[in-house]
Amino acid sequence: MNIAFDIDGVLYPWHNSVFNHLASSGKIGGESFFDFWVNGWKKFDESYWHYLASLEILYDNFNPYSGVLDTLMDISNRKHNILYITDRYSPQVVRVTERYFQRHSFPQHSNVFFSRDKRSTLSKLEVDIMVEDRYANLKDIAGMCKVLGMARPWNWEFRDEMEGMGVVFINHISGVLDYL
Numbered sequence: 001m002n003i004a005f006d007i008d009g010v011l012y013p014w015h016n017s018v019f020n021h022l023a024s025s026g027k028i029g030g031e032s033f034f035d036f037w038v039n040g041w042k043k044f045d046e047s048y049w050h051y052l053a054s055l056e057i058l059y060d061n062f063n064p065y066s067g068v069l070d071t072l073m074d075i076s077n078r079k080h081n082i083l084y085i086t087d088r089y090s091p092q093v094v095r096v097t098e099r100y101f102q103r104h105s106f107p108q109h110s111n112v113f114f115s116r117d118k119r120s121t122l123s124k125l126e127v128d129i130m131v132e133d134r135y136a137n138l139k140d141i142a143g144m145c146k147v148l149g150m151a152r153p154w155n156w157e158f159r160d161e162m163e164g165m166g167v168v169f170i171n172h173i174s175g176v177l178d179y180l
């Protein structure tokens, strides 16, 4: 099978990196990680989010979420194809991503696809299972293949809606193994 993973919020804790960055630079104070990622993030405008998304360090200073590498190795050992599909976009971020995947020995690490249109990428790559965390992307790809939603604070308020579209939420990356 072709098993695809989004990177940020699924394999890499970019949201933790951002939260720490904002807290240490005094941009947020006192609110919990959960509250920030349900609501607090809305106080920053789109251009600030573009700026944050361009900061290389935020893609490099955390280890992958727990269980990620073990789960990916397990999938790879079962001879499935692993595809990494991300909407990370700036050229510097592409280099950081490739280095990070090599350094952490992600299996099949050359299969990274940088795509701002996940729908067409999924269809081109004939993906059987996609794991994604972002509401807008989940909504876009629901029904195209088996879509697994990674349960995170930032999709918490949309879960019922997503489940109504056939998305199944998992709480830990190893939940993918039940669908192989």
Ligand SMILES: [Mg+2]
Residues within 6 Å of the ligand: 006, 007, 008, 009, 010, 132, 133, 134
């Ligand atoms: Mg994501």
